[in-house]
Amino acid sequence: MVSVVRRWVSRLYEQLLEREVSGAPNHVAVIQDGNRRYARERGEETSNGHHAGAQTTEALLEWCDDLGVEELTLYAFSTENFNRPADQRAVLFDLIEDKLYEFADHDRVHDAEVRIKAIGELDRLPERVREAVAYADQQTRGYDQFHLNIALAYGGRAELLGAAQSIAANVETGRLDPDDIDADTIENRLYDGPTRDVDLIVRTGGDERTSNFLPWHANGNEAAVYFCAPYWPEFRKIDFLRAIRTYEHRAESWRRTRARRALALLQAVGSAELSDAKGIVRRFRDTLPTRELEDVDLSSDTDPDPRAD
Structure with missing residues (x-):
């Protein structure tokens, strides 16, 4: 009986938040933290936490569609994740590979014309993951109604460093005049992925840091940031609506x-x-x-x- 009442109250609160939200951000970026802690606290294998988190990711895509978000970037695998033990990396790569193929073939993705792209140092990924990335890219290449960016082997500093090195090389060879360097010069050398600046960053799991995620697209736009305690598998639509409310307050301020x-x-x-x-x-x-x-x-x-x- 108590669980029924809680679900009813939760749904009522969710409806209240939906009425309070007047406009969704165009581009949301999410740091999906807490999968392993979620599993450990339940005495389960960490792989179970990642699979539970994948279900939240699928739900998030539906919430974005419902609320009118046009672009979503997910921090799926950072450059720091390469420091994890080989067995943990293998579990993540298996899940990423499976989900890329699944999303690329899903009817809903094609009905909604979702464009799937991966951003990061993709050449560092196992060949099987790169093949899944290429498949998802090919299957959705003609779409532009919704953009889903998967950050794989991604690090914001590495991205900016690569852009700086490219510009320096062009200046050294005389192909680029230093006086002509502007924001567009840098953007043209960033990873091919996000189509617009980030309006809102969401991080789950309790940590209040953005972990080297999309520094150019987020910081330059003074994106709103929403930190919340629930682990990623526990993240609910209520939490997402709270994040959007934070974005609206930030935009108004x-x-x-x-x-x-x-x-x-x-x-x-x-x-x-x-x-x-x-x-x-x-x-x-x-x-x-x-x-x-x-x-x-x-x-x-x-x-x-x-x-x-």
Whole structure:
């Protein structure tokens, strides 16, 4: 009876959270931590924890579809994971291989036009895993409705280091002028995978760190981060909705901060030529109290610079 009541209350709370969420992030990145601890606390083999976590991953894909998330990146195997014992690595590689083939052939993946790609130092993976990666890539190459990125043999520092080395080599050979190096130059040399910046990072298992995960795509975009205690196999839709609520609060706070900075600039200088600042204040004026907008003239003959958007 108690379990029935708990399920009913949980479902009621989930519905409440769904009503509170007004807009999902475009790109969510997940650090799926706690599979082994989940198994050990139950006296089971660690492989059971990874298989239980795979079920949560499948559920997450459904939640993303329900809520309108357009891109998901999963931290499946880091470069640090190569330091694990060979038998543990073999279990992970078996599971990754199986799931790649399963996802690539799943009707739901094709019905939803899911694009599956792997990112990382793929040449370090066993041949059988690389073959599964290639198969999933080939089977979904024509899709773009939803992007699923699997980070395998991935490390953010290694990714940025590789980009820097590539740029340095081009500068040394004269193929690239140092003055021409910009953000696009770096992005073009990162792993081929994410199609947009990360809006929200979720980490399960209790640790509050992002573990070298997508530093360029997340930190540059000031992504929201949600840390939670449940191990990955225990992660529920309620937890995901809480993460999205954190993202919404973070986005709202960012809009207010940007508007206040622009407003402070207008109040300090008061120049009608500050179209960038005026454009920002106009766009986000609803986030600021009326008292903060008093005595500020937003009228101007100059249209706001579109870059302010």
